[in-house]
Amino acid sequence: MKLNYLTLAVALGLGLQGCSLIPDFSQPxxxxxxxxxxxxxxxxxKDTAATSLLWKDFFRDPKMQRLIGLALDNNRDLRVAALNVQAYRAQYRIQRSELFPSVDANASGSRQRLPADLTTTGKSGIQSQYGLDVGISSYELDVFGRVRSLNSAALETYLATEQAQNSIRIGLIADVAGAYLTWQTDQSLLEVTANTLDSYTKSLGMIESAQSEGTSSALDVRQARTLVDSARAQMILYTRQVAQDANALQLLLGANIPSDLTRGLALNADLLRDIPAGLPSDLLQKRPDIQEAEHRLLAANANIGAARAAFFPSISLTATAGSASSQLGDLLKGGQGSWSFVPQINVPIFNGGRLRANLDYATIQKDIGVAQYEKSIQTAFQEVADGLAAKGTYSEQLQAQSDLVQASQEYFDMAQQRYDEGVDNYLTLLDAQRQLLSSRQKLLSDRLLQLDSQVQLYKALGGGWEPSAPESNLVKN
Structure with missing residues (x-):
């Protein structure tokens, strides 16, 4: 079987891969x-050199690490993101295949009986035809780079989807950490409120006893009861919040919270690794969402090249080579060779402005991509700046709140002593009790806000600038 013409057609097609009309790209x-x-x-x-900081190094609480690992294995949103990456990778491979001709082998056979008045001999008979061909069909010669432009756009879209997965992964880590810290804080608030309610209940009992002895008034009893009722309401509130926190955490995990998971480190412990404030601002370029926006911008830029190429003639090629015979046994004998070579050129003449509109649309999409890329950088800068502002102020705020708790405790102790000695009325003690509970609760809430701001700063810096796999390994398969 002679394949000289088929080989020539393939060589011609590969040799005519011409110029690219993709605009030169300069990063905004x-x-x-x-x-x-x-x-x-x-x-x-002082400025600090950017170094790798993995999430297991940043989150120091072993319980938190365990929950994050569980979420990375089971969270459904992350699973969907991973499947989307695989889907876009498959689409890229489909698009890339158009760069090469598809070679198919085809074997055929037919037998047909014709009546006498339809044959050249004037006699009825049976005609047979057998064929064996190898060929290519409708292969576009990418002279003006249209197919390669579409291939580049598909590649950049695939890489953008991969970065989107990284963003979801980093966001999941931060969300699990935040949900865990909220859960722990509400449990601490519940404990503080429960202990305070127990103290209020004992005080109410003592005041009721004093009233029965005539040393306390009915007003004192009612004032004490307001503290008890207020604490009861808060205790029910925190009980509900703890349950809802567990439900939210379980949704993020994509699995049940381990039954053996006990309380983690105390909220005032060293739960998170410190992030230096002197990191360079160009570190933002490592954020997955910014890299995603850049890849989408590159895809839009490549689509302009494809839209430009549509203005030029397109050349497609169909060619086959093989053998044909009226007898199956003679199919592979010498002299039975057959071939066909059908080049086709299509020149756009009039299309009602469709090609111009496609080019305008591709150009506008690139302008949109530039704006989205710039907005992603501005958003990242604002998030990091907010995190640095929180980092620079929360320590002093917590110290001030801690001092307030200490002062409130001393105020309560003095008010209790003066009430017991009959110097002050119960109203002063009531105010001291309320202030002490409020200051304790506020200290726990502020500590949660500080920890959450550290987690958000870690997220804003791209998940601790954790290095990702080289892209070159992802586009070869």
Missing amino acids: KAPIESAWPQGPAYKAE
Whole structure:
């Protein structure tokens, strides 16, 4: 079987891969300052070199690490994101296949009886035809780079989807950590409220006894009862919040909270690793959402090349080579060779402005991509700046709140002593009790806000600038 013509057709098709009409890409200038904000809310620190910080190094509570690992294995949103990456990878491979001709082998056979008045001999008979061909069909010669432009766009879309998966992964880690810290804080608030309710109940009992002895008034009893009822309401509130926190955490995990999971480290423990404030602002380029926006911008830029190429003639090629015979046994004998070569050129003449509209649309999509890329950088800068402001102020706020708790405790102790000695009425003690409970609850809430701000700063910096797998390994298969 002679395949000279088929080989020539394939060589011609591969040899005519021509120019690319994709516009030269220049990365838009980041619309942010070259340094982080400065002012009273920010601590002045020297620039620090960016180093890898994995989530297991940042989150130090073993219980929190266990829950994050469980979520990374079972969360359904992350699973969907991973499947989307595989789907877009398959679409890229489909698009890439159009760069090469599809070679097919075809074997056929037919037998047909014809009546006498339809044959050239004037006699009825049976005609047979057998064939064996190898060929290519409708292969577009990418002279002006249309197919390669579409291939580049598919590749960038696939890489953007991969970065989207990384964003979801980092967001999941931060969400699990935040949900766990909220759960722990509400449990602590429930304990504080329960202990306070027990103290209020004992005080109420003592005041009721004093009233029966005539040393306390009915007003004192009612004032004490308001504390008890208020604490009871708060206790029910925190009981509900603890249950809802567990439900929210379980949804993020995608699995049940382990039954053997006990309380983690105390909220005032060293739960999170400190992030230096002097990190360079160009570290934002490592954020997955920014890299995703850049890949989508590159895909839009490649689509402009495909839209431009549509204005030029397209050349497609169909060619086959093989053998044909009226006898099956003679099919592979010499002299039975057959071939066909059908090149086709299509020149756009009039299409009602469709090609121009497609080019305008592709150009507009690129402009949209530039705006989205710049907005992603601005958003990232704002999130990190907010995190640095929180980092620079929460320590002093917590210290001030801790001092308030200490002062409230001393105020309560003095008010209790003066009430027991009959110097002050119960109203002063009532105020001291309320202030002490409120300051304790506020201290726990502020500690949660501080921890959450650290988690959000870790997320804003791209998940601790954890390195991802090289893209070159992802596009070869």
